[in-house]
Amino acid sequence: MKKLCYVATIPAVVHAFLRVHIQTAADKYEVTVICNAADKHLLEGLNARLILLPIERKPSPLKDMLVLLQLFKLFRNQRFDIVHSIMPKTGMLAMIAAKLARVPVRIHTFTGQVWVTKRGVQRDVLKWFDKLIGSFATCALADSTSQRDFLVNEGVLSSSKAKVIGAGSICGVDSSRFHPDMKSRQETRLALGIAQNSKVILFVGRLNHDKGMLDLAAAFDTIARQHPNVVLLLVGAQEDVPFSRIQEICHAERERLRYISFASKPEHYMTAADIFCLPSYREGFGMTIIEAAACGVPAVASRIYGITDAVAEDRTGLLIPAGDVTALTQALSRLLTDNELRQQMGNEARTRALELFSSEKITRELMALYDRLSETR
Numbered sequence: 487m488k489k490l491c492y493v494a495t496i497p498a499v500v501h502a503f504l505r506v507h508i509q510t511a512a513d514k515y516e517v518t519v520i521c522n523a524a525d526k527h528l529l530e531g532l533n534a535r536l537i538l539l540p541i542e543r544k545p546s547p548l549k550d551m552l553v554l555l556q557l558f559k560l561f562r563n564q565r566f567d568i569v570h571s572i573m574p575k576t577g578m579l580a581m582i583a584a585k586l587a588r589v590p591v592r593i594h595t596f597t598g599q600v601w602v603t604k605r606g607v608q609r610d611v612l613k614w615f616d617k618l619i620g621s622f623a624t625c626a627l628a629d630s631t632s633q634r635d636f637l638v639n640e641g642v643l644s645s646s647k648a649k650v651i652g653a654g655s656i657c658g659v660d661s662s663r664f665h666p667d668m669k670s671r672q673e674t675r676l677a678l679g680i681a682q683n684s685k686v687i688l689f690v691g692r693l694n695h696d697k698g699m700l701d702l703a704a705a706f707d708t709i710a711r712q713h714p715n716v717v718l719l720l721v722g723a724q725e726d727v728p729f730s731r732i733q734e735i736c737h738a739e740r741e742r743l744r745y746i747s748f749a750s751k752p753e754h755y756m757t758a759a760d761i762f763c764l765p766s767y768r769e770g771f772g773m774t775i776i777e778a779a780a781c782g783v784p785a786v787a788s789r790i791y792g793i794t795d796a797v798a799e800d801r802t803g804l805l806i807p808a809g810d811v812t813a814l815t816q817a818l819s820r821l822l823t824d825n826e827l828r829q830q831m832g833n834e835a836r837t838r839a840l841e842l843f844s845s846e847k848i849t850r851e852l853m854a855l856y857d858r859l860s861e862t863r
Contacts, residue, residue, distance in 0.1 A: 488567040488860060490515035492534075493557070493580040495541050495573045497521050501528040503572065503656045508534050510849050511856070518564070520557070520580075541576060554579050561587035567860055568593065572656070574600065578615055581622035591859045594619050595627040595656060596637060598770030598792065603696050616642045623647065625859060629771040630654040632791035651851050654795045655771050658848030659839055664780035666836070667757045674758035678719070678744050685716045685822050688759035688783070690752050690774045691766075693732075694725035698765030698788065698808065703735040705765075705815040710739035713822055719744045721755050756781040760828065761821050764793065767808050772796035775803070779839040784831035786817045802835035 490511055494500050500508075500521055509532070511517050517534035522541045529536055539556055542549050561569065561584050568591040571580035577594040584592045596619075601612035620626050620643045628634035628643075631650050637643040652658070675682055687706065691697050706718045718736075720729065724747065733740045749755060752774070756762070762778035762785045769792035775785045776796055785803030787793045797803040804821065806813035821828045 487516050488514070489518070489564060490568045490570070490856065491518040491520060491561070491564070491566045493520045493569065493571040493576055495522060495543055495576045497523075497525050497528040499573060500532075505532065506657060506660070506845050506849050507852055508532055510853060514853070515568075515856075518566070520560070521576075541579070543575070545575070550575070550579060554583055557583035558586050561589055567591060568856060570595070572597065574615065574619070577619045577623075581619050585622040591625070591856075592623045593625045593627060593859070594623045595629060596633065596643075596770060597629050597656065598633070598768055599637075599642075600768075602768040613640070613642065620644070620647060625649060625855075627651060629656050629773075630792045630795035632794050633770050636791045649855070651855065652848050653842040655773055655776060655843050655848060657773075658843045658845035659773075659776050659780045660845045661780055661840055663751075664753050664756065664777045664839075666782040667753075670754050670757040674754045678758070680717050680719075680744065680758070681715070683715060685713065685761070686719055686759045687716065687761045687763050687818060687822075688719045688721070688755055688778065689763050690721045690749070690755065690778075691764065692722050692725050693720065693727045693729065695727055696767045697727075698767060698814075699727040699732065700735070701765045701809060701811050701814055702763060703732040704811045705818060706743075707736045707739055708815050709818055709822070710736065710742055712819065716822060717742050717744060719746075719755060719759065721746045721749050721752060723747060752777065753781065756783055759783050761786060761818065762803075763787065763814075763818065765806070765808065765814050766790065766793065769793050769796075776839050776843050779803075779832075779835035782832040782836045784821060784828055784835050786814065786821065798834070798838060802831055802838055 512533040519534045520537045523538040541553050566589050569584040569589045570593040571577040572595045601609045626643050626647045634648045634650050638645050693699050729745045756778045762783045764787040766788050772793045785797050788808040789805035790808050799805045804817040806817050
């Protein structure tokens, strides 16, 4: 039996994006998963051998070198046929170690570029790291077609290495989890103190500047004064934009804000929403848009690479220029006031999500890629 190794920084990424792939791959491969020990309970039930290494999320030169050495020894001793990494720093360490250990198939999945919103030397250095990952990988996966094209045009990846699984995304959407559910909608709204006749704008993701959180707060401050029954629901960890900052921006309308710091079942909040909003400055794909779409929720999002694959403009949602608060306000207001359009877009969003981005389809095509690459090598 051939040997496959997944490498990620944290168990949460393995749980959220790789679990179905791992369970399916275990039928044909001897699967190993390498990550750090944070929240390792999320790895329970995986049909794979687990190896926990002290991989830091933030740069830590000495610790990173030690992890690189550990990965090299593991790859050399275990003689994996395929090493597949996800997340930037983990990708760099894993691809270098796998190359040195002569692993024949080395795959890294790109999920968005931090350097896109940076300037000067910082941008150049971070971009160089992505080029390094691409140079050591034998196959580079982008989680959207537009991201692949961007990376090729920027000289980060060669067109011969860059690939996309299916229509995009890392893992696709699980329709058994993400689907319209009136009971869940009512119960979730009741638990959050949201009236059943209110209109809910939902954001799911990290609360930071690159996700457009300050733009969303400014837009909601205007919208809330025009629409007395609208609520903004934010779900995700606080980073460089604390929830208190959003409350300050919305000052008089802060009572119509709801915040959840962590959600193991984001589908509950998506069933409770009327509009999904992602005014991001950078995305690899925008998986949360597809998950909301599977729940029948249309999107308002930025017209940037990655998101343009997740939203069919004017069919499953509205796209606006990144950073344009006026356009964001107008797009949200349009869907809030036009019930027929909102329902129509939500229905088409669900149909498209299930046709193009089902988890079964994405996993099946990834397994086929493994087979092709391993046979070629």
